[in-house]
Amino acid sequence: MKKLSILSLVLLLSIILITADIFATGISLTGVGGRASVFGGAFRGLANDWSAAYWNPAGLAYMKQSEAQFLYQPWLVDINSAFVGVGLVLPRIGTIAVSIFQVGYGDMEVTNLQMQDGTGELFTASDYSINISFGRRLAEWFAFGASGKYRRPI
Numbered sequence: 001m002k003k004l005s006i007l008s009l010v011l012l013l014s015i016i017l018i019t020a021d022i023f024a025t026g027i028s029l030t031g032v033g034g035r036a037s038v039f040g041g042a043f044r045g046l047a048n049d050w051s052a053a054y055w056n057p058a059g060l061a062y063m064k065q066s067e068a069q070f071l072y073q074p075w076l077v078d079i080n081s082a083f084v085g086v087g088l089v090l091p092r093i094g095t096i097a098v099s100i101f102q103v104g105y106g107d108m109e110v111t112n113l114q115m116q117d118g119t120g121e122l123f124t125a126s127d128y129s130i131n132i133s134f135g136r137r138l139a140e141w142f143a144f145g146a147s148g149k150y151r152r153p154i
Contacts, residue, residue: 067087068086082101084100099133100131110123128152131149132148134146
């Protein structure tokens with residue numbers, strides 16, 4: 001009975017943490033990179049290129065050379081995302097990456113209680129984040145990484 005209670009508690013805590021991660025990162029639901037898209041976003045443990053700055057900064061430590069990537073992804077209903085990332089391999093120090101991620105939600109019609117079909121005015125909304133990441137390999141099989149992120153809705 002005690003094992004079942006502990007297992008239930010661990011499962012509940014895992015669900016809460018995963019849900020909190022999804023809501024806290026918000027714009028990360030779109031993902032970054034072609035390889036990650038092929039895996040359906042299940043890419044955190046595989047990231048070992050410039051996109052590791054987005055998925056898992058420890059993966060930056062496994063980059064062989066410096067890389068830059070510019071990405072624009074149009075989505076449904078006038079939503080689009082753009083990503084610019086640069087990863088610099090610094091021998092004997094680690095890898096530093098700087099990236100900017102932006103999501104635009106397109107034009108939306110202004111409504112209110114009196115005019116629920118729209119006032120004829122439009123507004124637009126977007127989010128962006130600026131990230132600085134670092135990854136370093138301590139052994140062939142172990143690396144660590146960290147990111148700092150500034151996120152702002154516009």
